[in-house]
Amino acid sequence: MIPWWKVDLGPQAPAAVAAAVADRRISLGPLVAEFERRLAALLEVPHVVATTSGTTALTLALMEAGVGPGDEVIVPNRTWIASAHAAHTLGATVVLAEVEAERPLLDPEACARAITARTRAIVPVHLNGRIGALEPVLELARRHRLAVVEDAAQALAVRGSDGRFLGTCGRSGGFSLSVAKLITSGQGGFVATRDDEVARRLRLMRTHGTADVVDASWLMPGTNVRFTDLQAALALTQLDLLPARIAGVQRVWRQYADGWTGIAHATLLPARPDLGELPIYVECLCPRRAALMAHLAAAGIQTRPMYPDLHRAPQFAARNPGPYPRSRRFGEDCLVLPCGPDQDPADIARVLQALRAWRPEGA
Ligand SMILES: Cc1ncc(COP(=O)(O)O)c(C=O)c1O
Structure with a gap:
């Protein structure tokens, strides 16, 4: 059978993962930090926060933006359901907006019509590496004081029409490292942001709102979506490719x-x-x-x-x-x-x- 997706993980992957195991600092260790640094350089942003999946990257990003029960989040009707589940699992109401006529990408006019007094965030999805009409969506968000959390799960390394990479133009952007993506760590994901304070909060929320798991203090609500060095070891070899x-x-x-x-x-x-x-x-x-x-x-x-x-x-x-x-x-x-x-x-x-x-x- 010719498979619907084919990728060769490359010759370096097995030894890299074995070395990470031998190193023993296997959760949120030095390889995660290196992977985050390299992604940040690639995407020309100051901050990348690695997570367990693209879904948890989006969920963390919406959580950081304050999305919760009583809020509405606008999502295009054409996307992998994770884009919407991120808001749904935080207790927010998902409002689905129609896409463009010829491409399965959020239509800014439909997005504008979907805004209500309860809207808190918009999740434009850069489906299949396509460049949609992001500027009008960013403008709507500015005017209505909404957070834009981009879903760039399928759009790593794609520059938008203003020269910035997709996923780096809103408050934050979520990316996926699942199997059928440009690079993979099996499962995994990350959030990119230009904002120092957003990055600080994302990092805390990734580990239950604490800066130190050993000597913990409860700084804010959060969850556990930490990336591991086993995944980062694999992902770093993929980044080379x-x-x-x-x-x-x-x-x-x-x-x-x-x-x-x-x-x-x-x-x-x-x-x-x-x-x-x-x-x-x-x-x-x-x-x-x-x-x-x-x-x-x-x-x-x-x-x-x-x-x-x-x-x-x-x-x-x-x-x-x-x-x-x-x-x-x-x-x-x-x-x-x-x-x-x-x-x-x-x-x-x-x-x-x-x-x-x-x-x-x-x-
Ligand atoms: C558009 C889109 N958003 C979000 C996700 C979620 O990513 P993950 O599967 O890593 O949780 C995916 C994954 O396929 C996706 O394609």
Whole structure:
């Protein structure tokens, strides 16, 4: 089976993790600090705070922004559900906003319409390394005094239109290090921020609001989402591979974009690598998605359906009845084709061939 995601963790990873084990300072030790420093340098920000996942990075960031029961948090209707669960698990109400017509990215006008007296924060999501309309969202937030916590889980190392990296433009930004990301530590995540005070609070909240776990005093509420040196050891080896990973993602995208000829029944969901977007996933739209996925599976090709719209989740449906006509197409027709930085060109050629050969029944 050609896997939907393919990455090679590289030859350095096993020894690096073994060395971290041997060192014994395995939780929030020197390798975590080094990893945070290197990420901060990469993203051109003063602070990075590593956490257990992208979900906990976003949750910590919203907690730091004071989000809690009684607050509303605006999230685009098209995203991995973690973007919304971060607010939901803090007791806030998730308000889902419609996306742009052609791209599954937060529509600033829909975002403006979703603001109420209870709104506390906006979570723009840079889905699949695409550059959305962030400036109008930042402007809305300034005008209404709202926190912007960017979800850059899928957008590491992507510069936005103003030259700053995505995930570094709001109060804070959450990133993911889960498996199908540009770099991974198995599970893991981090928050980036330019603000010294926000960073100080994030660091305290990461360890139950205490500066020292051995000689603790309770400075503020918090949780335990500490990153480990075992993960940092692996992640540091992945960071060394970042240029190759970026080149790999660009190569895969180009092969699909250039080879997308004679495919009558599916369209590639566009991205703009020429503007610096980094589409780590290759998505296509097909009104007969299930039939296409079955055809590809029979040809030994694994795909995955894009996530359902969030307003379909029972925990969000009552507050967000919709309709969301733009979201529907992405939720129902979109699928992810085999991709990932180390996907084999010969396998991608096979996928393209299978797409060309497909004749849906009745077409
Ligand atoms: C857009 C988005 N937000 C948040 C997350 C959550 O990250 P994690 O899976 O590391 O918790 C993900 C992970 O896939 C994601 O894609």
